[in-house]
Amino acid sequence: MNALKRTTTVRRRLAGLAALSVFSVGALAGCGVGASGNSATDSTTSAGSTVSVSAAQTAAEVLAANKEAHSADATSYDASTATTITLTGSSATASGDGSENVTIDGSSVTITAAGTYVLSGSLTDGQVTIDAADAHVVLVLNGVDIASSSGAAIAATDADEVTVITADGSENTLSDTDSYATDAEVNAALYSTADLTLAGTGKLTVKGNGNDGIATTDGLLITSGTITVQAKDDGIRGKDYVVVADGTITITSGGDGIKSDNDEDETAGYVDIQGGKVTVTTTAGDGVDAATDLVVTGGAVSATTGGGHESQAGDDDSTKGLKSGVLSVYEGGTITVDASDDALHSDGSAALSGATVTLASGDDAVHAEDELLISKGTVEVSTSNEGLEAAHITVSGGDTTVTSSDDGVNAAGGSSGTEDSAAGDQQGAGPGGGGGAGGGGEEVGDYSVTITAGTLVINAEGDGLDSNGSASIAGGTVVVNGPAGNGNGALDVNGEFTVDGGTLVAAGSAGMVVSPGTGSKQGWVSATLDRAVEAGTVIQIVDADKKVIATYTAGKSVQNVVVSTADITDGDEYSVYLGGTASGDSVGGLSTAGELGSATSSATVTAGEAAAGGMGGGGGGRR
Incomplete structure (x- = not known):
């Protein structure tokens, strides 16, 4: 199901409250300073009633659904x-x-x-x-x-x-x-x-x-x-709430910087930042902590928590940058986070829908237990353990760049690094995967990555684009500078993997190669070179008439490349050339133009056929 229309269900961490229905959207009243919050949730707990929230909600819809803030009269x-x-x-x-x-x-x-x-x-x-x-x-x-x-x-x-x-x-x-x-x-x-x-x-x-x-x-x-x-x-x-309409606020704290902690009223416990300049530095707390919803529509928010991404949070400390219990909506403004824990975190869902976001994290850059939706704005992850992690990840717009020491994009359950965080987190069967559910020795869970528009650039040392369930690309530009090591792959999808539109370039090692599945509507090629080429090498996909289909400059050592564009036709043969020139604008190493010049052919492949030892449409690596 498309995550844009999908309504998420998250388990309540408020014990003893009656079952709740989805909140209706009303009009903002008063001075325009509204309230947000659906109900505080924690998907790691058990029991209790449920409430539905959607990452596709706008800030106005979230605010209108809940308790209105008092007027500044x-x-x-x-x-x-x-x-x-x-x-x-x-x-x-x-x-x-x-x-x-x-x-x-x-x-x-x-x-x-x-x-x-x-x-x-x-x-x-x-x-x-x-x-x-x-x-x-x-x-x-x-x-x-x-x-x-x-x-x-x-x-x-x-x-x-x-x-x-x-x-x-x-x-x-x-x-x-x-x-x-x-x-x-x-x-x-x-x-x-x-x-x-x-x-x-x-x-x-x-x-x-x-x-x-x-x-x-x-x-x-x-x-x-x-x-x-x-x-x-x-x-x-x-x-009940903290609303920042304007002002210059500087906070240095041992605990949380800004906090709203009403976890007994599903319409309260929210933080709403509309403008101003907020700078938070914490030693053992979160930068901003909302028991229910966190909404940012303007202003500049900067948070440094737990000593920043190079520090390690204490076992009993939560040192996340910005955190919500139910829903985070980053619709505007500028957000800068340097956190020893997750930079942006939601126990429910999160939407990046217009803000300019710069993140450095000692754990996940953006983590949501259920949905993560990126539809507008700019997201720049300079360093992280895992870049984007949620059960369901949708990119429908915006410009996103992720750098990670482990997985770049990871559709999975639980927290990174836990032994039982998802059913499919076990090590695969070896290079190229082999056997088991999803073709990678791993079970296929209810997880998904959906990309329909925008740009997504991934620089990962672990798996580049990883889903413990399905993955689909229907538009936009996706460039994966995947791992050089054979223990991971640029692509790792346990279930169905389709490419129906857009542009995909995924380059990395040849140890665990995954290609799009046969159900894809757009042509693709997967080529494994006879040797790894070094960073800076220009790799070009060329058709039978020597027309350059794609020009990519390797960001690191590469031995396998998967490319899908509207110019590739299933069943046709394509050659991989090395040593040409790239020109024009570049997105993550993918250039708008290029010339073969003195380039030499390294491999010839048939579109729609997986590379030797690789898997089509299924997994091949690990989480």
């Missing part, structure tokens, strides 16, 4: 009517309208009613508390420095909504105690039990010495400002 203020609170080191004073709603007890300042309060000065060891039931309280920070040795710097323990505005040109610092009790409810330098909005054009530095930097048990919306967070644990945490 109080991001400006009138200083002439606001209450003024002046902090004086170990005490404070209040003046103006509403000053009667401010209680001061030494260095403890408590606000008890709705209104706008402008704060300036410092508290060397104190706290500002909001205790105003059902009220909307606006705090304007106009050059404050609040430190507390016993708890949070600012704690909204009772309110309906809290807005924190940094005044234009102001610099503000909040820091809390260096330890909290295990069961402490207030456990962040800036803490709220109500919907929290951060706005303004000033600067805010938050030091979460004892736990989190900024946290709310409701929703969090950031509309502007320059925010710097240093946190022992999570940097910025919103229970």
Whole structure:
């Protein structure tokens, strides 16, 4: 089934909830800051009800299906009517309208009613508390420095909504105690039990010495400002959602950078990044962690986690770049990740549909337990263990380049490196495969790779394009610079493998050669050379009239090449020439033009026939 139309089913990790139906798509309301999330899932767990999600959903559809974020309707203020609170080191004073709603007890300042309060000065060891039931309280920070040795710097323990505005040109610092009790409810330098909005054009530095930097048990919306967070644990945490509309946000944290952790409400627990600049560095946490959905439609997001791709994550640490529990949609903006674990990860499905993505990973560059759809945008994987991994991978557009030390594209189940991650992960029967389900000594699972448009360039040391189920190419350009070693192949497909359109060049070793199957509608050739040729060699496919059909420059040592284009006819003979010249534009080594010149013929093959020792339409290698 085409993954574009396929609806995925993922098992819930929320125990005890009733069965859910697929959510309908509604209209966005309010200020356009929506909510996302279907239901938190974990395909590695058992039991529970199911929910259907699709990687083909747009960001708007995902957001409209779930809880709407609160509106940012109080991001400006009138200083002439606001209450003024002046902090004086170990005490404070209040003046103006509403000053009667401010209680001061030494260095403890408590606000008890709705209104706008402008704060300036410092508290060397104190706290500002909001205790105003059902009220909307606006705090304007106009050059404050609040430190507390016993708890949070600012704690909204009772309110309906809290807005924190940094005044234009102001610099503000909040820091809390260096330890909290295990069961402490207030456990962040800036803490709220109500919907929290951060706005303004000033600067805010938050030091979460004892736990989190900024946290709310409701929703969090950031509309502007320059925010710097240093946190022992999570940097910025919103229970129901975290929405970033704009602003410059820099986070250094021991735990997760940005986190939404409501795993009890299927319409909450999401992260929505619409704009701004977000930079996250974590030591033992994920860059962005959404219990349900993660949506990026704009802005620039950069995450370095666990020391980056050259480091090894701790056994108990999750140091993924951007992670979702149900669905990730990267529809716009710029995303840059350097992660010791997966760079982009979803426990359900993921869609790269317009963002510009640059990834370096110590594990998978992009991992989804179910569907992975690439339809628009640019994806550049500079280094990874495995490049793209999911049960069902569809490329229907965009420009994707993958570099991996193991498989480049892998349609499989489970996590890389596990012994039981998929039924067909065992070693094949030897060079060229041989016997067994799928022709490669491996079982054929419910996995698929589907390519209909776009460009996909793979540079792999393991298998190049690998499916533990089926694979089909109907359009686009696919270039596989496969392994030089004979233990893997440029192509490895356990089940049916068809090429019905587009352009395919797969070059690599001759140890485990896989070719398209006889059900392919487009002609193809598979040629094994009598010896491996070195990187930089120009390899050309030539028809009987000496017309050059394809010109490819080897990116590494090559002994087998599989080529399929609309110009190849089944049953006709084609020759492989070495040493010609390439010209024009190049995609992964495949050039738009080339001349034979002084090239010499190395092999002659018949289109539609597998190379000697190879397999047509089935596996031949291992995962």
